[in-house]
Amino acid sequence: MAMKIMEKIRNVFHCEAERILYVCESQSLRNFIRKELLLGNCLTAGKMNISIDLDTNYAELVLNVGRVTLGENNRKKMKDRQLSKQQNENISRAVCALLNSGGGVIKAEVENEDYSYKKDGIGLDLENSFSDMLPFVPNFLDFMQNGNYFHIFVKSWSLETSSLQIATLSSNLYKRDVTSVKVMNASAALEFLKDKEKTGGRAYLRPKLPTTRVCVDVQEESNMEALAADFFNRTELNYKEKLTFTESTHVEIKNFSTTKLLQRIREILPQYVSAFANTDGGYLFVGLNEDKEIIGFKSENSCLTKLEEVTKNSIGKLPVHHFCMEKGTIDYLCKFLRVYDKGSLCGYVYALRVERSCCAVFAKKPDSWHVKDNRVEPLTEKEWIQFMVDSERVYKELPSPAGTSSPVSQSCPLREYINFKIQPRSYHLPGLSEKITCTPETLCRNLFSQHEGLEQLICEEMGSVTKGSLIFSRSWSLDLGLQENNKVLCDALLISQDKPPVLYTFHMVQDEEFKGYSTQTAQTLKQKLAKIGGYTEKVCVMTKIFYLSPEGKTSCQYDLNLQVIYPESYYRTTAQTVKDLEEALSNILPKENQIFLFVCLFILFFHCARPVCFFLR
Numbered sequence: 012m013a014m015k016i017m018e019k020i021r022n023v024f025h026c027e028a029e030r031i032l033y034v035c036e037s038q039s040l041r042n043f044i045r046k047e048l049l050l051g052n053c054l055t056a057g058k059m060n061i062s063i064d065l066d067t068n069y070a071e072l073v074l075n076v077g078r079v080t081l082g083e084n085n086r087k088k089m090k091d092r093q094l095s096k097q098q099n100e101n102i103s104r105a106v107c108a109l110l111n112s113g114g115g116v117i118k119a120e121v122e123n124e125d126y127s128y129k130k131d132g133i134g135l136d137l138e139n140s141f142s143d144m145l146p147f148v149p150n151f152l153d154f155m156q157n158g159n160y161f162h163i164f165v166k167s168w169s170l171e172t173s174s175l176q177i178a179t180l181s182s183n184l185y186k187r188d189v190t191s192v193k194v195m196n197a198s199a200a201l202e203f204l205k206d207k208e209k210t211g212g213r214a215y216l217r218p219k220l221p222t223t224r225v226c227v228d229v230q231e232e233s234n235m236e237a238l239a240a241d242f243f244n245r246t247e248l249n250y251k252e253k254l255t256f257t258e259s260t261h262v263e264i265k266n267f268s269t270t271k272l273l274q275r276i277r278e279i280l281p282q283y284v285s286a287f288a289n290t291d292g293g294y295l296f297v298g299l300n301e302d303k304e305i306i307g308f309k310s311e312n313s314c315l316t317k318l319e320e321v322t323k324n325s326i327g328k329l330p331v332h333h334f335c336m337e338k339g340t341i342d343y344l345c346k347f348l349r350v351y352d353k354g355s356l357c358g359y360v361y362a363l364r365v366e367r368s369c370c371a372v373f374a375k376k377p378d379s380w381h382v383k384d385n386r387v388e389p390l391t392e393k394e395w396i397q398f399m400v401d402s403e404r405v406y407k408e409l410p411s412p413a414g415t416s417s418p419v420s421q422s423c424p425l426r427e428y429i430n431f432k433i434q435p436r437s438y439h440l441p442g443l444s445e446k447i448t449c450t451p452e453t454l455c456r457n458l459f460s461q462h463e464g465l466e467q468l469i470c471e472e473m474g475s476v477t478k479g480s481l482i483f484s485r486s487w488s489l490d491l492g493l494q495e496n497n498k499v500l501c502d503a504l505l506i507s508q509d510k511p512p513v514l515y516t517f518h519m520v521q522d523e524e525f526k527g528y529s530t531q532t533a534q535t536l537k538q539k540l541a542k543i544g545g546y547t548e549k550v551c552v553m554t555k556i557f558y559l560s561p562e563g564k565t566s567c568q569y570d571l572n573l574q575v576i577y578p579e580s581y582y583r584t585t586a587q588t589v590k591d592l593e594e595a596l597s598n599i600l601p602k603e604n605q606i607f608l609f610v611c612l613f614i615l616f617f618h619c620a621r622p623v624c625f626f627l628r
C-alpha cells in the first residue's frame with residue numbers, strides 16, 4: 012500500500028522520493044516519506060547497510076551505519092567475527108564516501124550496553140582501518156559519543172596532505188615484490204598508473220639483450236625465469252623430481268590439498284594474475300611440496316576441465332584499464348603437466364603462464380566510495396583512474412542536492428561581494444561600522460527600508476561579533492544552484508573571526524517551517540566550499556531562522572547552535588579562516604564573475620608590468 016502511494020507521488024512530481032522530502036514542509040508527510048525512503052534505502056543497500064540519515068539536525072551529509080559494537084575489549088570479545096568484519100567494512104566505506112564527497116558525519120547506534128568512549132575507546136581494528144586510509148587520522152576524523160549514539164565527524168579529503176585527489180580503501184592493483192604478492196597502496200598505484208599513462212602502455216616491451224653479452228659465472232633472476240620456462244614446456248615430469256629453480260619475481264610455487272584445490276585456485280588467481288601482469292609476467296605452479304619436489308595432484312579429466320574453466324572465468328572477469336590503443340586482453344596459458352611414477356601416470360601439476368600486460372590489471376574493482384544520487388556507491392575503475400591520474404581534473408562531483416535542478420542564478424551575492432572587495436561599497440550598521448560590513452549595499456538598503464525591525468535585529472545579532480562580513484542575498488539557495496523558496500524574504504551569510512559561518516534565513520510567513528530549506532542550503536554551501544572552493548579545513552555552517560512580523564516585530568524560530576554539538580576543532584576560527592573562506596567563496600562564483608575578476612587582476616598586472624618593461628628596454 013505504502014509503496015503504491017510512493018509510486019503515485021513520484022509520478023505526480025516526476026522526481027525521486029529524496030527530492031520530494033525537501034519540497035514538502037509538512038511534518039507528517041515528511042515523516043511518512045522518510046520512513047518509506049529509509050526502507051527503500053536499506054533494501055537497495057543490501058548487505059552494505061549504509062543509509063543517508065534524513066532525520067538529522069546537522070546541516071551535513073549524515074550516513075547511518077546502523078548498530079555497531081564499540082570499545083577495544085568489546086570488539087575483541089565479539090564471537091561473530093564475520094559481523095565484526097562487516098561493521099568495520101561499513102564504517103570504513105562510509106568514511107571513504109564522506110572524505111570523497113565534501114565531508115559529513117557518520118552516525119552509529121552503540122550495540123553494547125554501558126559503553127563509554129572515554130573509558131573504552133573505539134577498537135583497534137577500526138583505528139587500523141582509519142590509519143590505513145588516512146595520512147594522519149586526527150586531521151580528518153573527530154569522534155564523539157552522544158548518549159547511545161556514536162558520531163564520527165569526517166573532514167573533506169584534501170589534495171595538499173597526500174597529493175592524491177581522492178581517498179581509497181584499496182587500489183586492488185597488485186604487484187610482485189620478489190617472492191610475494193602485494194597490493195599497491197594509493198601512492199604506489201598513482202606512480203604505476205602515471206607511468207602507464209605516460210608510455211601509453213608501450214613500456215611492456217622487453218629490451219633486447221646484446222648478443223655479445225659476456226657469459227661468466229653469474230646467477231640472476233632471468234636464469235630462474237628461463238628455467239621456469241623450460242619446466243613449463245615439458246610434457247612429462249617425474250614424481251619426487253626436484254626443481255632446479257626457486258621462487259622469484261617470475262615464479263610462484265604452491266601445494267594445495269586436492270580436496271580444496273579448486274577453491275584455493277579460485278581464491279588466489281585474481282591477486283596472482285594481477286601481480287604478474289602488472290610486474291613482469293611469470294609462472295604459477297601448483298602441485299609441488301615445500302622441498303620443491305614434484306608431487307602432483309590426483310584428478311579426473313572432468314576436474315581438469317573444471318579447473319581450466321575456473322581459470323578462464325576468473326581471468327576473464329578481472330577489470331583491465333587500458334591507456335593504449337590496442338586494448339588487448341590478458342595474455343595467459345594454462346596447462347596440466349603429467350606426473351609419472353615409474354612409468355605410470357600418478358597426477359598433474361597445474362601450470363599457468365601470465366604475460367606482462369600493456370596496461371593496468373585489477374584483482375577486482377578499486378575499493379573507493381562516494382555519495383552519488385543520495386546513495387553510497389563505489390567508484391568504477393574508470394572513474395577512479397580518472398580522478399587518480401588526471402591532475403587537472405579535481406574531484407568536484409557533488410552529491411546531487413536533494414533540492415532538484417540547478418536553475419541559472421538570478422541574483423548573485425558573491426558577485427556583489429567580489430565587486431565590493433575590489434571597490435568597497437557596503438552598508439554600515441549604525442554603531443558597528445568598524446566591525447561588520449554588510450554587502451551588497453543596494454540590497455541591504457532596500458531590505459532595511461522595507462522591513463522595519465530587520466536592521467535592529469541584525470545590529471543585535473552582530474553585537475557579539477568582533478569582525479566579519481554579512482553577505483545578503485534574495486536567496487542563497489538559488490545562488491548555490493538549488494531551488495528558491497519564494498516565501499523566504501532573504502538569506503545572509505555571516506563570516507566572522509569568532510565563530511563558524513552562520514546562514515541566516517528571514518521570512519514573513521508565520522506557522523511555516525523553513526528548517527528543511529535552510530539545512531539544505533547550508534549543507535550544499537559547505538560541500539561546495541570543499542569540492543569547488545577548495546576549502547577543506549574543518550568547518551560547520553550554522554543556521555538561524557527569523558520570523559519578521561508585518562508590524563516590525565522579530566522572533567528567532569530556529570537556532571541550529573542549540574540543537575547540535577560539533578567537536579571542538581570545528582569551532583576554531585581565526586583571521587586566516589576568514590581569508591580562506593572568502594577565497595573559497597570567490598571560487599564557487601559562476602563563470603562570468605570569474606572573468607570579471609580575471610580582467611581586474613589582468614589590469615592590475617598590466618599596470619605593474621609596464622614600468623618593468625620600460626626598465627628592461
Ligand SMILES: [Zn+2]
Nearest residue numbers: 333335369370
Ligand atoms: Zn593496454
